[in-house]
Amino acid sequence: MTTLPATPLRIGLVGTGPWARNTQAPALAAHPGVVLSGVWGRRPEAAQELAAAHGTTAYSGEAGIDELFAASDAVAFAVPPDVQAPLAARAAATGRHLLLDKPVATTVVGAREVVRAAEQTGVASVVFCTLRFAAETSAWIAEQAVADGWFTARGEWIGALFAPGATHEYAASPWRRDKGGLWDVGPHVLSVLIPVLGDVTGLTAARGPSDTTHLILRHTSGASSTVTLALGAPVGAVAAEIELRGEQGTATLPRWGEAVGAFRAAVDALIHSVRTGEPHPCDVRFGLRLTELLAEAEKQTGA
Numbered sequence: 001m002t003t004l005p006a007t008p009l010r011i012g013l014v015g016t017g018p019w020a021r022n023t024q025a026p027a028l029a030a031h032p033g034v035v036l037s038g039v040w041g042r043r044p045e046a047a048q049e050l051a052a053a054h055g056t057t058a059y060s061g062e063a064g065i066d067e068l069f070a071a072s073d074a075v076a077f078a079v080p081p082d083v084q085a086p087l088a089a090r091a092a093a094t095g096r097h098l099l100l101d102k103p104v105a106t107t108v109v110g111a112r113e114v115v116r117a118a119e120q121t122g123v124a125s126v127v128f129c130t131l132r133f134a135a136e137t138s139a140w141i142a143e144q145a146v147a148d149g150w151f152t153a154r155g156e157w158i159g160a161l162f163a164p165g166a167t168h169e170y171a172a173s174p175w176r177r178d179k180g181g182l183w184d185v186g187p188h189v190l191s192v193l194i195p196v197l198g199d200v201t202g203l204t205a206a207r208g209p210s211d212t213t214h215l216i217l218r219h220t221s222g223a224s225s226t227v228t229l230a231l232g233a234p235v236g237a238v239a240a241e242i243e244l245r246g247e248q249g250t251a252t253l254p255r256w257g258e259a260v261g262a263f264r265a266a267v268d269a270l271i272h273s274v275r276t277g278e279p280h281p282c283d284v285r286f287g288l289r290l291t292e293l294l295a296e297a298e299k300q301t302g303a
Contacts, residue, residue, distance in 0.1 A: 008035050009271055011099065012059075012068040014087060015078030016041035016050045018169045019101070024078045027263040029054040033271055037072040040065055069094050074124075074270060077101055080175040081183070085110035088284075092117035098125040099270050102187035103294060104287035106179055111284075111291040118284050124273035125284040126266050129191035132282045133265040134256035137192070144196045149247030153193055153225035157185040158239045162211070162232040180211030181229035182297055185240075187290045189227050191282065192242050192253065197223045199289070205297035215297055 011034050013024055020039075028036045036056045041047030044060040051058035059068045065087065069075065074097035077084045085105035088098050098118060104127060105111040118125050131137040144150070159181060161171045170176060176184050194200065198220030206214045210232035217225045223246070230237075242253040256262070273280045 008033050009097075009274065010035045010037040010071065010073045011267070012037045012072035012075050013039045013050075013078065014065070014068070014075060014084075016043070016046040017078060017173075020078035021050060023259045023263050024076055025050055025054050027260045027267060028076060029056070031264055031267050034267060038068045040068045065090075069096055072096055074099060074274070080173070081105050082107070082110060082175070085114050089113045089117040092121055092123050092125075095121050095123060097123045097270060097274055098284060099266065100125065100127045100284060100287060102127055102129050102191075102287065103183055103291050104284060105291055106175075106183055106295070108288070108292055108295050111288040115284050115288050124270060124277075124279070125287075126270040126273065126280050127282050127284060127287040127290075128263060128266045129187055129282055130259060130262050131188055131253070131256065132191050132195075133269065134259075134262040135265065136254045136256045138265070140251075140254055141192055141195055144244060144251055147246075147248060147251075150197055150221060150223045150244050151246040152223055153197060153242065153244045155189040155193060155225060155227040155242045156239045157181065157189050157227075157229055158212075158233045158237055159185060159231045160233050160235045160238050163235050166235075176231060180213070180303070181231040182211070182213040182301075182303065183294055184231060186213070186215075186227070186229050186294050186297075188240075189229065189242060190290055190293060191286075193217070193219070193225050193227070194286075194289075195281065196244065197221050197225060200293055203293060203296055203300075205300040207301045207303065213297060213301060213303070 038057040039051040040059040047058040047060045075091045076099040081103050202218035204216040212230040215227040244251045
């Protein structure tokens with residue numbers, strides 16, 4: 001594993017798309033404990049534009065990815081999951097710590113390869129599930145996780161990314177259109193339910209209209225939950241809600257702020273894990289578990 005300077009942590013960014021431009025690059029460039037060590041992109045002009053905007057070095061091509069790794073202590077990823085997974089395994093094999101986007105991969109094999117590489121070199125890892133790091137929701141999750149007596153839960157994350165006439169820039173993402181809400185927003189809901197209700201011991205999945213997936217889950221605590229996930233709903237159906245019910249009544253997930261602040265908290269978590277050697281609860285192993293569950297749901301629905 002790479003020997004780190006006391007401060008700061010050099011983090012390279014892989015990806016130049018909307019998520020990299022809007023969230024990761026701004027958060028990394030402004031973080032007081034980080035040096036943005038470079039930006040790698042498939043298209044040289046996109047890498048150069050994003051790197052210039054944040055005063056760092058642009059990399060591209062096959063040689064460029066290795067050059068970025070060499071210039072970095074850790075690597076953040078803003079690329080499609082099945083591009084992310086082999087690059088993350090490659091980065092971990094060189095001793096680079098990992099700041100991964102969700103899902104880690106859309107195949108169990110791909111996610112396991114990242115876990116194997118991270119475990120072999122002992123690198124730290126964090127998977128950025130927004131709700132686990134946004135200040136408002138992370139505090140709520142911690143509070144509910146120590147409460148007893150949860151009986152059931154309901155989670156709905158219904159988007160209109162692919163609704164007729166929608167112009168959101170993430171609608172141009174081929175992997176989201178191919179994999180739908182199950183893989184894009186499913187990790188968000190599961191990342192809340194699992195730390196509160198326990199791991200999933202039973203899963204039943206069914207398809208609904210458009211890309212909608214319905215899940216019925218049983219958890220180690222004995223509680224059950226139902227989840228509805230979609231990206232192709234009508235605009236009027238949009239919702240992002242998680243509600244818990246139990247002995248103490250009802251608890252509802254609060255609203256959360258912008259993604260840059262949440263990503264900054266994920267960077268903080270990675271730095272802490274790097275410095276202390278303590279694994280984060282939302283690390284690559286948790287990312288693998290999410291992939292296992294989503295892959296099982298996909299198998300059941302024949303998607």
